Amino acid sequence: xxxxxxxxxxxxxxxxxxxxxxxxxxxxxxxxxxxxxxxxxxxxxxxxxxxxxxxxxxxxxxxxxxxxxxxxxxxxxxxxxxxxxxxxxxxxxxxxxxxxxxxxxxxxxxxxxxxxxxxxxxxxxxxxxxxxxxxxxxxxxxxxxxxxxxxxxxxxxxxxxxxxxxxxxxxxxxxxxxxxxxxxxxxxxxxxxxxxxxxxxxxxxxxxxxxxxxxxxxxxxxxxxxxxxxxxxxxxxxxxxxxxxxxxxxxxxxxxxxxxxxxxxxxxxxxxxxxxxxxxxxxxxxxxxxxxxxxxxxxxxxxxxxxxxxxxxxxxxxxxxxxxxxxxxxx
Amino acid sequence: xxxxxxxxxxxxxxxxxxxxxxxxxxxxxxxxxxxxxxxxxxxxxxxxxxxxxxxxxxxxxxxxxxxxxxxxxxxxxxxxxxxxxxxxxxxxxxxxxxxxxxxxxxxxxxxxxxxxxxxxxxxxxxxxxxxxxxxxxxxxxxxxxxxxxxxxxxxxxxxxxxxxxxxxxxxxxxxxxxxxxxxxxxxxxxxxxxxxxxxxxxxxxxxxxxxxxxxxxxxxxxxxxxxxxxxxxxxxxxxxxxxxxxxxxxxxxxxxxxxxxxxxxxxxxxxxxxxxxxxxxxx
Numbered sequence: 228x229x230x231x232x233x234x235x236x237x238x239x240x241x242x243x244x245x246x247x248x249x250x251x252x253x254x255x256x257x258x259x260x261x262x263x264x265x266x267x268x269x270x271x272x273x274x275x276x277x278x279x280x281x282x283x284x285x286x287x288x289x290x291x292x293x294x295x296x297x298x299x300x301x302x303x304x305x306x307x308x309x310x311x312x313x314x315x316x317x318x319x320x321x322x323x324x325x326x327x328x329x330x331x332x333x334x335x336x337x338x339x340x341x342x343x344x345x346x347x348x349x350x351x352x353x354x355x356x357x358x359x360x361x362x363x364x365x366x367x368x369x370x371x372x373x374x375x376x377x378x379x380x381x382x383x384x385x386x387x388x389x390x391x392x393x394x395x396x397x398x399x400x401x402x403x404x405x406x407x408x409x410x411x412x413x414x415x416x417x418x419x420x421x422x423x424x425x426x427x428x429x430x431x432x433x434x435x436x437x438x439x440x441x442x443x444x445x446x447x448x449x450x451x452x453x454x455x456x457x458x459x460x461x462x463x464x465x466x467x468x469x470x471x472x473x474x475x476x477x478x479x480x481x482x483x484x485x486x487x488x489x490x491x492x493x494x495x496x497x498x499x500x501x502x503x504x505x506x507x508x509x510x511x512x513x514x515x516x517x518x519x520x521x522x523x524x525x526x527x528x529x530x531x532x533x534x535x536x537x538x539x540x541x542x543x544x545x546x547x548x549x550x551x552x553x554x555x556x557x558x
Numbered sequence: 559x560x561x562x563x564x565x566x567x568x569x570x571x572x573x574x575x576x577x578x579x580x581x582x583x584x585x586x587x588x589x590x591x592x593x594x595x596x597x598x599x600x601x602x603x604x605x606x607x608x609x610x611x612x613x614x615x616x617x618x619x620x621x622x623x624x625x626x627x628x629x630x631x632x633x634x635x636x637x638x639x640x641x642x643x644x645x646x647x648x649x650x651x652x653x654x655x656x657x658x659x660x661x662x663x664x665x666x667x668x669x670x671x672x673x674x675x676x677x678x679x680x681x682x683x684x685x686x687x688x689x690x691x692x693x694x695x696x697x698x699x700x701x702x703x704x705x706x707x708x709x710x711x712x713x714x715x716x717x718x719x720x721x722x723x724x725x726x727x728x729x730x731x732x733x734x735x736x737x738x739x740x741x742x743x744x745x746x747x748x749x750x751x752x753x754x755x756x757x758x759x760x761x762x763x764x765x766x767x768x769x770x771x772x773x774x775x776x777x778x779x780x781x782x783x784x785x786x787x788x789x790x791x792x793x794x795x796x797x798x799x800x801x802x803x804x805x806x807x808x809x810x811x812x813x814x815x816x817x818x819x820x821x822x823x824x825x826x827x828x829x830x831x832x833x834x835x836x837x838x839x840x841x
Contacts, residue, residue: 438684446697
């Protein structure tokens with residue numbers, strides 16, 4: 228055995244020397260190459276960082292100027308009366324946008340109640356119960372085909388013009404119950420929400436480290452409980468972001484509402500009657516030829532932006548208030 | 559292994575069929591009964607045959623170590639014991655794993671029930687990041703439907719004591735589990751597994767992500783825990799296997815090369831391959 232050890236030692240030594248020589252040769256080559264490119268690398272570095280900063284400014288300018296313009300033109304008309312009263316006579320500066328605020332809250336709220344659970348659950352299904360390309364049996368293939376079909380539909384639905392969804396709401400609900408209604412509006416908006424929430428939920432859940440699921444399995448916990456209390460809890464922030472994005476998107480939708488809730492100057496009368504909504508109100512006010520109507524329109528736009536901001540902030544605060552804060556880092 | 563040993567050890571693998579199995583079977587004066595019997599287990603990932611026809615018996619209240627170079631299938635074999643292997647996409651398996659006379663792969667067997675009886679500690683500490691220290695340990699009980707708060711509190715304390723973590727965290731039970739150091743997190747995971755009162759504890763390289771002091775704590779715990787349960791530990795570290803285990807299985811390229819009492823494996827290995835690995839000439 229000692230013989231073979233010696234032999235091995237010699238061999239190691241030889242190959243070691245060889246590799247040391249080669250490595251110093253390579254080192255020399257790499258050094259020269261990197262010297263040659265050093266100045267060019269520095270310049271490229273500069274250009275890229277300047278480009279990035281310019282793009283950030285370019286993205287902020289339109290956003291900031293829109294906000295400033297809306298605040299400048301809209302802040303003046305905001306008062307308790309503006310926020311709570313129904314509109315006064317056309318052309319006068321009396322009354323307010325009360326019904327539109329109320330209608331937006333009701334329609335968006337109802338749409339979220341329908342759309343968020345369906346979106347989240349379908350995202351959970353896609354991520355946890357139908358993982359892409361697993362297994363070769365007939366059942367696995369069927370599940371995989373079904374899931375891929377849902378993914379395709381989600382993508383198509385996300386890109387569908389919202390007016391088309393409005394027409395669907397009109398044909399299926401407005402014509403059926405013979406009245407423009409909150410239900411029809413909420414239905415149309417929830418169809419816009421579902422694919423957004425489903426996609427974001429799926430992508431977020433896929434980011435949850437598998438070691439957490441395995442830890443759950445190793446304790447004999449059922450898959451549904453692991454999904455709800457471990458995976459979803461961990462991915463809560465991402466899923467909420469999806470919900471907030473979807474709410475912000477539908478709160479600003481106008482086209483599907485024209486064909487479903489119609490718009491009115493009256494307060495809410497019932498889920499089967501028409502209501503007003505802020506985007507509709509803004510659109511109607513903007514198309515009137517009066518100064519006071521335009522001012523109200525700016526005010527309504529500011530209110531819509533504020534509602535979305537407050538909604539997103541409060542959802543985040545509520546979600547973070549409960550449970551413990553997670554120190555991000557190693558898992 | 560000498561035939562005068564009074565421990566019953568079976569070691570057969572088809573790749574090394576020249577071994578006389580009967581010679582290795584000691585007289586049936588078993589002091590410890592067989593808790594778990596792995597019989598002709600094969601495991602695949604897709605087309606990769608990761609575990610090749612492995613059979614071995616694990617004694618009750620003993621520590622068994624699986625050693626072998628990276629990729630030899632020891633972790634896969636471990637994951638076959640608590641039906642974790644089948645959770646991996648494209649994974650496949652055949653053979654029997656008999657726990658107390660009952661095949662855990664039998665059609666009537668419930669995968670979740672098996673996992674409650676056979677606990678697992680993973681390579682990297684993986685406490686539930688959204689839960690406090692207390693809830694991490696209580697998770698298995700709570701999510702399996704235990705409602706009795708007093709019982710949960712008692713089990714959490716007892717499990718943390720068993721995992722030698724109680725003294726360090728008893729005042730911080732509601733703090734996040736992720737706030738602990740790596741070694742503490744691993745002991746938290748151990749406590750979490752112990753809270754389910756498992757009969758067998760599988761440890762998948764539990765110290766490979768830890769520093770030497772944290773590792774030696776885990777090793778001490780293994781020694782204490784084997785009083786109450788049967789432990790199977792996968793390790794890269796041969797010294798660790800020698801320190802903590804009574805039985806050692808050496809695996810290579812998916813096959814079980816040798817399985818014997820640890821002292822025999824390390825002092826008097828029967829196979830050339832085992833001897834080469836033990837003496838550090840490959841691996």
